[in-house]
Structure formats: C-alpha cells, structure tokens
Amino acid sequence: MGTPLFAISADSHVTEPGDCYVDRIDPRFRDRAPVAATDPRMGAVMEIDNGRNRIPYGMVAAAGRPPETVGPFEFTDWEQLHPGGWDPAARLAEQDRDGVAAEVIYPSVGMLLCNHPDADYKKACFDAYNLWMAEAFCAHAPDRLIGVGQTALRSVAEGVEDFRRIKELGLRGVMMPGHAAAESEIGDYDNPAWDPLWRAAAELGLPVAFHILTSGNDQIGGAQYRGPKMNSFLGIMRGCQDVIGTMVFGGVFDRVPDLKVVCVEADAGWMPHWMYRADHAVKYHHNWLGDRELARLPSEYVRDHIHLTFQDDAVAFRVADLMDHRRLMWASDHPHSDSTFPHSQDVLAEHTAHLGDDVRDAILWRNCADLYGLSLDGRQAPQAQQAQQGRGTDA
Template structure:
C-alpha cells in the first residue's frame, strides 16, 4: 500500500501551562490548571464546573482494557505526544497514520461551561497554544480552532481569526449563547464558514446534558451508549430547520459519535418528514432530509465495524475513519490491525476514501 490513513479525529492533552500562559490576563487567576487530587491523581480543575477532568482516561491509548482507570494518573506519565509535537509525529508513525485532525480534551468539557465570557477566554487561549503545537508540521498536525459562540457577530469574527491562524476547521460548542442553531439568525455565520472554506465540527460530550456517564439509567456502562445522542440531535436540527437547504455548500462534521447508526437515522428522518411533518409543524424542504444528511454531513468513527459494513448505504464522501489518540477509546497503536479486520470486504476505492481521501479532500490537506 503506497498511502497511509489520516485520522479525522485525534486529540491533544492540554499541558499545565496551556491556559495559564495564554489566557487574557483578566482571567489568569481563574484559568484551568492541573491540581493533584487524592484518589483522582492529576486533574484539570476548571472554575465553575462541578467535576474536574481526571487525566487517567484522557491519555489511556494502548492500555489494556482491564487496566483502564479514571483516576490515579500523573501528568508526567501520560503520552508525551499529547503536548509535545515532536513525539506526536513519532506516535503517528507507530500507528501508521499520515496525519491527524487535532481536537482538544479539556476544551471539550469547557464547551459545557455556563459562563460564556470565561469560555471565550479559554478558547482563545487554547487556540494560541494549539497554533504553536501544530506549527512544527501543519501538514500532519491539523488543528481545529474553537469558538464560544457568544453571538453570531462574534462567531463570524472568530471564524476569520481561526482561518488567519492557519487552522483548517472549527470545533463548535453544542449550545450557543443566544438562540439555538436552527434559528435563521445564524445564516451570516453559516455563510461566513462557506466563504472561508471552514468545515464546522460538533464533537461528542460538548452539549449540555450530553454526558450521561454520571447519571445513567442502570449500570454506569449504560451511559457510554448515550454520549452520541447530542451530536445526533444537532445533525437532525440542522437538517430539519433547513440550514443546508439555505446553505447548500456548508460542510459540517459529526465527530466521534460513530456512524453505523447513520443509515437508519437517515431513513427515520425521511419517515418522520413524510408521515408527520404536517401535524408536527415540520418545515417544508425541497429535498428529503436524508439527501441533506448525505451531502452536507461527514461522520467520524474509530472502532465501528457497522460503519464499514453499511458504508455503501451512505454517501461516498461521508465516512472518515479516526484513531482518537490518545483517549481511552483509541485504536492506537493497533489501528492497522483494526483496519485490516474491519475493511477486508470493501471495494479498494471506497476503503481508501474512508481511510484517507474524504478527510484529505474536506480539509484540503497535502499529507
């Protein structure tokens, strides 16, 4: 094989100085920082958020399942490549990947912060740090900037700044400060994303009420199944509210929410539209919901056998494989084994599209 996969969803591990050194001075005393807590080990403490972020699972790639623990980790024992770009390139080679789309870790949780001014300051600080991290090799370390979405006008300014910083896309918070994303007030923002050629991403665990791990029904492991639902809700909202009808060139990414569910989800949207849109006051659309879902939404996944099985039921450009390094759900350093096991039945052209071409084309990568 003369090409290597590109991961459409990987992460950094924010170092202790990420926010403290780069945040607006007015917020420096309140900036997120690492604190060692008894029983939890090193954690990122974020003022205004009830629970700290234990570092154990956020950098547990490669650890056997029986040894996974939420707490007890020391930052210096984590994968150095989470914050050291030189080490990151070596870990990419170890996993056999050509490049990675880089998302935050602590920044995912900050998406749910109730104080939007604080959130804005944190995201601006993170963007400054990430720009430095990716500068070592922008073709292989492809950063996604963050926006707090305090307002539509500021969101547009954030897009322009993120583009100028060299980032290839934007990670969105699940909940904006003003009206929800289905409101036509966001039309200038969608148009700015199109004009700047910036795909917009919604990642799991970035919507309020997203994380059911803390209070699941039944055993805690049942909550793991719920964490994809926030992304599904956002994708459905964008389709049914006509965002893609008004902005047909807008590209969005549903990140780390798996993809094997997508054929049924698209079918279910069409069923709801055909059968129930009149009494449920659904918007009249020029095309079926599944067509917008197919043409405007990309889906990333890591270990999802069903996504590969149903790949021919989706748009050829929709699926984008990822390794989720260095998180606990990562396929690193066994990605090549997982790929070999799950893609053997695929047509070589479609296989290459899912593992490389789709993400390369979406973000216009050189790797």
C-alpha cells in the same frame, strides 16, 4: 502483517499542557485559567476554574492501556501519559508508531469547557487554546498536525470574527459548542439568525464540527440516563444526532447550501437507519410534526452535508453503501480511552478487508484530505512497518 494502509485520523486529541491556557488567557481570567495539578487520588489532572472541575488525564489519555487500568480514580502520574498529547515532536513519533500519516486534532479539556456555564470564561479559554494550538503545536508540522479551533458563540457577530481569526491562525476547522452561549437570546442553530455564521464558515472553507460530550445531555455517567451507569455510554452520540436533526429539519442547508458539518466520534453505523427514519417522518408525519418546508428529503441533506468520524465501528464499514461513503472518515481518537492506538493498522486491515480499494481509501484518508484541503495524496507511506516493532500496551 501486510502492506500498511495509508490512513489519516479525522479525529484525534491533544491533552492540553499546564501552560496552554494560563500563559495566553485574557489577564482578567488568569486566576481562573485551567492549570495542571496532581491529585492524590487521580494523579495527573487539569483543574478547571479554581477546582470547579478536575479532569483526570489518566482516564482521558488512556490509549493502549489495558481496560482494567482505566477509570477516573486509577492513579496515573504525568510520566505515564503519552507525551504526544502536548509535545508535537513526540506526537509525530506516536503517529509513526501507529501507522497514521496525519491527524485532525481536537481539544480534550476544551470539550468539557463547552459545558461551562460562564460564557465569558469559555471565550477567554477558547481564545487562549486557539493560540496555543496554532503556535505551539500545529506549527511544528502543519502538514501532519491539523488543528481545529474553538468558539464560545456569545453572539453571531463575535462567532463570525472567531471564525476569521481561526482561519488566520492556520487552523482548519471549528469545534462548536453543542449549545451556543447566545442560544437563550437567539434560539437554536436552525434559527435563521445564525445563517451569517454558517455563510462565513462556508466562505472561509471551515467545516463546523460537533463533538460528543459537548452538549450537556450526552455525558458518560451524567444525570440524564436511565438504568445502570453503563447505559449512559450508549447515549453519548445523542447530542450529535440532535444537532444533525436540528440543522436538517430546520432547513439550514437549504439556506446555506455550501455548509459542511462534521459529526465527530459519535460512530456512523447508525446513520442509514437515521436517514430512513428522518425520511419516514417527513413523508408520513409532516402534517402535524413539520414546521418547515424542505426542498429535499432529509437523507439527501445528510449525503451532501454531514461528514461522520468513527474509530472501531466495524458496522460503519459494512453499511457504507447505504450512505455516501465519501462522507465517512476514519479516526484513531488518540490518545483517548476509545482510541485504536497503537493497533490502528491491525484494526483497519480487519475492518476494511471486504472493501474495494477506492472505497477503503476514501474512508481512510481521501475524504478527510478533501474536506480539510490537505496535500497528502496517499503515496507517502506511513512508518507503520517500523511501528509494528515494539508495539505494546503501555501508556
């Protein structure tokens, strides 16, 4: 292997520990707090809302394991999991092993909690998570563990306060629910009633992120897919695409021009065609489909406002010139099952071989550092050389 490439993951995850929620949650919800358990069939799980759901950690934290060992009913004990999912010191060692200098870190349990029907319960869980993330995880190495907070959005005003609290905690962005708790009263995210929230995000310097699997209609193996179950996997980016279209066609960026939106883990190779198709719709079908007047073409809003993260989407690297490459951000997704860990350096060397140094470095680290205000400058070599020794496929 040649010289390691400097890289920051724009999307990685924790696997929340058993004390993440229960020790910090509003006491009114303590008896319903997510808790760690061992299921006789699945092994390590997080139990949600007194067993309403069980999240199999062996499937969630399957990075580096052979595909034939990954599945919701493959028994995985706690000792088989990546300890960096909850232990920040162990996480730094895992970064070094993978040749990653820093990670923007999202929840795992919190992703699925976005789809929980009880808004008050979501609010309590997200507040507890934000405290744990800031105080127990990111504080260990804030220059390498870049935390993103959560909000339930029971109202616009509460969302603004959540954003301010997230900023005060030192977290660098906000993972949004695909559908806000207050959507039934206020309407979707393009409703101007949400504009104070978007202005607050812009003023606080907090990118708002929409992650796959948080919109209810983008669940792997869920009810809303056609054909064989494998077909459901191809639709998981749809929730993020719908949010992008809602905000672009809804004129949000005309009203709040400094807002930054991150489309997380939905790949990026499809975006040039989406931009073309969106422009085509506005040019040829505005008379009967358009209900808003836009100042610019949809593709222009995407180039200026939409950042996209992706793992091993080789197509995204190939079509970077058809987008604004400054909006593309590579991610490892560690420790999830789609992660490139512990082979990220090998994947990046192959997928970026055709790119010039400037474009490559922008996608691998500079765009992420600029978006989140990170001090890493590309001169600090990750420990990838050492990481190459002893690489394996163990969990």
